[in-house]
Amino acid sequence: MKSYLHVLFILIVAICGLTSCSDDEAVDINDINKQTILVFMPWTGDDLSTRIFKQNLDSIEGAITKARRLNGRLLVFFSTSENSSDLYEITYQKGVINHTPIKTYEGKDYTTAEGITQILNDMKQNAYALNYAMMIGCHGCGWTYKDDWTNYPYQAKMNFLQPDDATWSQAKRFPFTNYSNGMPTPLTRFFGNINDMSNAIDVVDLAKGIQGAGIKMQFILFDDCYMANVETAYELRDATNFLIGSTSEVMLIGVPYQTIWSTLATPTPAYENTIKAFNTYYKSYFMPYGALSAIDCRKVEELAKVMKEINRQNVADDTMIDSLQILDGFETPIFYDMGHYVNSLCAQPILLSDFHARLKEVVTTTATTDSLFSGLNRRKTEVKTYSGITISDPSRNSVALKGKKKTAWWKATH
Template identity: 35%
Template sequence: MTLIRLLPILLVIGLSFLTSCQKEALPPADNERTLFMYLPWSTNLTSYFYQNIADMEEAIARRGLDRERVLVFLSTSATEAELFEITVNNETCTRRTVKEYTRPAFTTEAGLTDILNDMKWAAPAKSYSLIVGCHGMGWLPVEPQQARASTKFSYHWEYTHTPLTRFFGGLTAEYQTEITTLSRSLAQCGLQMEYILFDDCYMSSLEVAYDLRHVTRHLIACPTEIMAYGMPYARIGEYLLAENPDYGAICQAFHRFYSSYTYPYGTIAVTDCSRLDDLALLMKDLHSRHSLDSSQTASLQRMDGYSPVIFYDFGDYVRALCGDDAAQLAQVEALLEQVVPYKAHTEKFFTASLGPLSITHYSGITTSAPSLSSKARTYPQTSWYRATH
């Protein structure tokens, strides 16, 4: 799957991993939680990353840090990156460099594992949380440039004269990472996150969440495109840093910010990954009893501006799939409320290709199950498909 202020099977990140400095001995810390902001090379989002960091520092300066640590991995160019820690004293934040990188291999399992281990070594904690900022395309796999060049498909970040939105990783395959790579790297480091927040487009996807269910308790993400400004960390940072994150407050603060933003479009949801296996079993039973008539696809709630549509609202897909089977629909909807307990959206969501589109059905999470797009041709290979068919 990919990450991006894009992320499906794409997790976009980097090349070969060389470090320019050696590890120093750091004093041990009695640390409850380490929050790791991971901002790989994303071509045209660097200025927004600096704003994101500044906004998080505003929240830290206001809240303070007690037994929490905040580390940031930031790609400053296509070939250079740094790992630094944000500290605070008397409401003033400072940044302490932990490590510098040349050509970090963040698109490979080995390279990403090394970066995660650097974070874990520098700020060991009882629990961890991860923020991934970049472009994103949900679960979609990284597409080689040759294959990309043979199509006329335009990704949302390629549109000009329209407000910029995000993807997981960079804009070309060499800087994009598969979701499964992220999952394996976290597992190899022995990390289970309290939450993974994708500050990328299209990452609130069942296909993405299912691949990450064993390495994170919660997934915070957007089912649609998100404006390039990204998450309003100055407003939600205090909730992200809490020992017990207030997921409802995160969604409410996000909604308030984007309701009054220059471009008033925003969607967000929190997925409880511990319930995904239950949902997969229920959907397997549902698919054995019902099938979707292709004529129904056009009426489903679309969550993107692509043609054909790639991402549909999952709850609306279930409603159409169940048809007149009210009992099974009620069963799935009841479980879905537990799978996605917190969500919020503005009246419309933004697409780079079609502009603002209305939301009439919103479950907070998408699926590509009914998609006829050539970009979704590998959908039957996803773990979610195999678990539900």
């Protein structure tokens, strides 16, 4: 009996000890950071863009100051030159914004999948969170591969307007004057793109870099041109839940961060409010051109299945291309409105209805101004048909012909 009581006593002590250890190690979910946003601004090749990107960061800080709080953690990767970049944290305490240095990077590894993985690992190590998101500010040209460009349409830097130039205010008064005569013109985030394609980042490498860090982003906001395309959304389907981007060119001032910041800097982003705020801002802007979409990348595989069946039963007619809604400024277009393209391609009503049902699930919310501007050809394009996402299947542009069959989207739908 004594032996039995002795064993029972030992068991009770052991259980109490385990319970005590469990209590000591218990983690309150409310104490864990819910969201870390990384603002990723790699080198673009021109000082003007760098100045504008700094203004974007100022706008974010202004939104934080106005709200008198910073939800979650905010890190910034900012390239000060082609071969030098800094990672730092923005904090807000007692009404004061502070920058805390984390790491300095040398070289151009930020253009590679491995380099992006390293940056994201540094982010996780310094600002762990339940959810991660990225805001990418740079120039963009959609899904296209940098190695496929042999005659990239760079613009002469000498024609750029500098914010401290006397012509800067004049540009606001005369935004459509042709820059070739030495006069101002509206600038976009394609116009005056990087002058060395080796500094560009392929979407494939971005996706690999994110996945290499063991992350799936809550969202990626592309404050860049031409990123709301189905090829990019499909490539990023395992790297992010949502893609926020434009079908067309983004004016150089970019996303109005002070307006939209609160809609995204939260554990439960309100994408519809983000799009509405963007659209409201640009409709009243002196250069009233802008389109933005929230795309659910988790739903693109179902869209691809329907698209594969459409391609199996239909063959694109070259004569229809001239009537399609173009959403870019290239002499030979690359980016066509996807909804309009499939409406013209698909001759089966039930299949077409199925496509639009899937498309509605992918493009959860979108908005555009009545016309869109291209800094590439310095023209406005009237938006007659708009689905919030583009496709390059019908493109005859040499870059598209070289690259589109390499995309995961093409392989999944043909």
